[in-house]
Amino acid sequence: MASSIENNNEKLTLKSSDGEEFLVEKHVALQSTLLQNMLDSDCSSADVIPLPKIDARTLALVLGYCKKHADASSSKQGELNSFDSEFLKDMDMGALFNLVLAANFMEIKGLLDIAAQKIADTIKDKPHQEVREIFHVENDYTPEEEAAVREENRWAFEGFP
Amino acid sequence: MGRGLPHLPDEIIFNILSRLRVKPLCRFRSVSKPWLALITDPHFIKSHINHQSPKLMLAHRSYCYGYTLDYQAPRPAKTTFALPYKPVIKILGSHNGILLVRAGRTLRLWNPSIRMFRKFSPPDNPSGSTFYGLGYDSASDDFKVVRAIRPKRKNATSAVHVFSSRLGSWKRIGEFDYQMVQSHDWTSGTVLNGAPHSVVERLGSGMGDVIAPNPAITEIQLPYTPIVTILGSLNGILLIRTGRTLRLWNPSIRMLQIFTPPDFPSGSTIYGLSYDSASDDFKVVMAIRPSRKNAKAVVHVFSARLSSWNRIGDFGYQIHGWTSVTNIDVMENDDPCLSEVIVEKTQPSHYWESGILPYCLEVLRGSLCVFSHREDNVEVLGLKKCGMIESWSRLFVIPYDTGSVQFKRLTPLCSAKDGEVMMEIDRNRFVV
Numbered sequence: 001m002a003s004s005i006e007n008n009n010e011k012l013t014l015k016s017s018d019g020e021e022f023l024v025e026k027h028v029a030l031q032s033t034l035l036q037n038m039l040d041s042d043c044s045s046a047d048v049i050p051l052p053k054i055d056a057r058t059l060a061l062v063l064g065y066c067k068k069h070a071d072a073s074s075s076k077q078g079e080l081n082s083f084d085s086e087f088l089k090d091m092d093m094g095a096l097f098n099l100v101l102a103a104n105f106m107e108i109k110g111l112l113d114i115a116a117q118k119i120a121d122t123i124k125d126k127p128h129q130e131v132r133e134i135f136h137v138e139n140d141y142t143p144e145e146e147a148a149v150r151e152e153n154r155w156a157f158e159g160f161p
Numbered sequence: 162m163g164r165g166l167p168h169l170p171d172e173i174i175f176n177i178l179s180r181l182r183v184k185p186l187c188r189f190r191s192v193s194k195p196w197l198a199l200i201t202d203p204h205f206i207k208s209h210i211n212h213q214s215p216k217l218m219l220a221h222r223s224y225c226y227g228y229t230l231d232y233q234a235p236r237p238a239k240t241t242f243a244l245p246y247k248p249v250i251k252i253l254g255s256h257n258g259i260l261l262v263r264a265g266r267t268l269r270l271w272n273p274s275i276r277m278f279r280k281f282s283p284p285d286n287p288s289g290s291t292f293y294g295l296g297y298d299s300a301s302d303d304f305k306v307v308r309a310i311r312p313k314r315k316n317a318t319s320a321v322h323v324f325s326s327r328l329g330s331w332k333r334i335g336e337f338d339y340q341m342v343q344s345h346d347w348t349s350g351t352v353l354n355g356a357p358h359s360v361v362e363r364l365g366s367g368m369g370d371v372i373a374p375n376p377a378i379t380e381i382q383l384p385y386t387p388i389v390t391i392l393g394s395l396n397g398i399l400l401i402r403t404g405r406t407l408r409l410w411n412p413s414i415r416m417l418q419i420f421t422p423p424d425f426p427s428g429s430t431i432y433g434l435s436y437d438s439a440s441d442d443f444k445v446v447m448a449i450r451p452s453r454k455n456a457k458a459v460v461h462v463f464s465a466r467l468s469s470w471n472r473i474g475d476f477g478y479q480i481h482g483w484t485s486v487t488n489i490d491v492m493e494n495d496d497p498c499l500s501e502v503i504v505e506k507t508q509p510s511h512y513w514e515s516g517i518l519p520y521c522l523e524v525l526r527g528s529l530c531v532f533s534h535r536e537d538n539v540e541v542l543g544l545k546k547c548g549m550i551e552s553w554s555r556l557f558v559i560p561y562d563t564g565s566v567q568f569k570r571l572t573p574l575c576s577a578k579d580g581e582v583m584m585e586i587d588r589n590r591f592v593v
Binding site for chain 1: 165166167168169170172173174176177178180181182183184185187188189190191192193194195196197275276277
């Protein structure tokens with residue numbers, strides 16, 4: 001069954017959560033460990049691989065990343081690094097979150113790394129109350145407990161409200 | 162702000178947080194109880210360490226300077242930590258970014274990066290001077306403080322105590338004889354600092370097995386005659402010289418390996434003991450300091466496994482300070498070719514003049530670094546690839562004026578240690 005994919009010009013079709021289909025070259029898809037395992041284990045006999053958690057906009061970004069890295073895997077690292085930083089530049093938090101989720105689901109380590117790093121860089125100077133909102137964390141401290149933890153780490157709050 | 166953003170699973174949050182520096186992490190402890198638990202979890206801490214660039218801590222009598230060691234950065238970033246208390250303080254040891262300090266009669270394990278410390282008192286206040294060493298037992302994730310007392314009278318024995326930061330208590334592990342404590346291994350704290358835990362524990366268990374009130378004396382007098390010099394110790398194994406014979410001795414099981422130096426040179430000799438975990442082999446480095454200034458220094462390495470010496474080269478320079486060099490690297494590094502490398506590395510060091518420890522050696526994140534004190538700065542060289550002289554390269558230079566005026570005074574005491582950013586949070590776990 002796997003041979004049918006190989007015969008099919010080494011391409012496979014991915015389907016986003018919102019129903020859009022992407023035709024992807026096999027060597028590009030192999031950047032994803034998830035897809036690689038599916039291909040290896042012959043379980044992708046279907047012509048279309050559904051990715052129900054990833055929307056079209058995000059999937060297009062992911063595949064753009066994969067294509068660049070698949071085509072350039074033997075070329076210069078410096079070029080890839082500048083591609084990576086340009087790739088994430090100006091990306092809003094929502095897109096970043098979708099990207100990190102997609103990279104995590106599809107097991108694309110390089111993309112997961114840079115997206116997580118970008119998020120870390122974005123939140124590092126934010127007050128903890130805002131970080132709480134960004135990650136939908138429920139504050140389970142009582143006001144007294146919160147004050148105590150804060151007092152313990154007072155030095156880290158210099159310049160924060 | 163958070164509205165409309167998808168929820169991230171815990172594993173991704175873990176991944177993101179492990180990329181943050183210590184300061185925001187300390188702040189984000191206030192986010193929620195689960196976040197506090199995550200940030201102080203040992204598993205998280207280990208992961209965090211892997212994401213952070215190593216830090217270098219330069220200690221001065223009253224300040225610590227933290228430098229970020231970044232191979233790419235043109236200049237190291239500097240953070241200055243003032244000690245949390247004044248004025249009399251003594252730094253007794255450091256390990257993985259944790260300092261053991263004494264102020265008056267109080268001891269503290271202090272983590273400058275997260276500004277937290279843990280206070281404790283010595284087990285007693287003995288007469289006679291005391292020696293401290295700090296060690297880390299990775300198996301039980303426990304910092305241990307060793308205290309030995311040098312007795313005033315020659316035939317007195319010396320009690321040795323070990324403090325476990327995990328248990329928060331002292332334990333008396335036994336009595337050592339005068340000779341033992343007199344030996345440089347104990348008094349200098351070098352070895353205590355290096356492989357302190359294992360050394361002490363091994364010796365300790367050795368002592369526990371023996372019912373005699375003063376087992377160290379018994380053991381030490383058994384195999385050899387009067388004059389014994391302890392040249393080095395590692396993981397409970399001592400390197401000893403009696404006359405012209407060298408011995409690797411394991412006091413706990415009373416086994417020893419006897420061997421002789423490859424030759425008997427005219428100059429003075431310097432020994433170092435090292436362990437290669439890859440081949441489970443103890444290695445002894447012997448260097449000969451030539452008596453004439455322009456003579457060659459010969460260096461041999463003995464492999465306990467092969468039971469043979471290997472001459473690794475001649476070096477045409479002064480090799481002052483080697484004792485500590487070999488001892489220091491011995492402590493932390495498992496690198497098989499390390500002892501050889503140390504020797505080789507000295508080669509490009511035309512500016513390392515003889516005198517009071519012109520440089521010192523540290524292990525930063527598993528790679529060997531040399532601190533070379535020059536006229537107006539400290540140069541740090543790092544070995545990128547083991548066994549390759551070419552791979553020695555300058556990591557960064559710390560100008561004397563980066564710190565305070567007193568920076569220069571740091572030169573002689575130079576206690577530079579590996580301070581990885583996040584170990585500190587680990588510290589916090591026992592601090593809190």
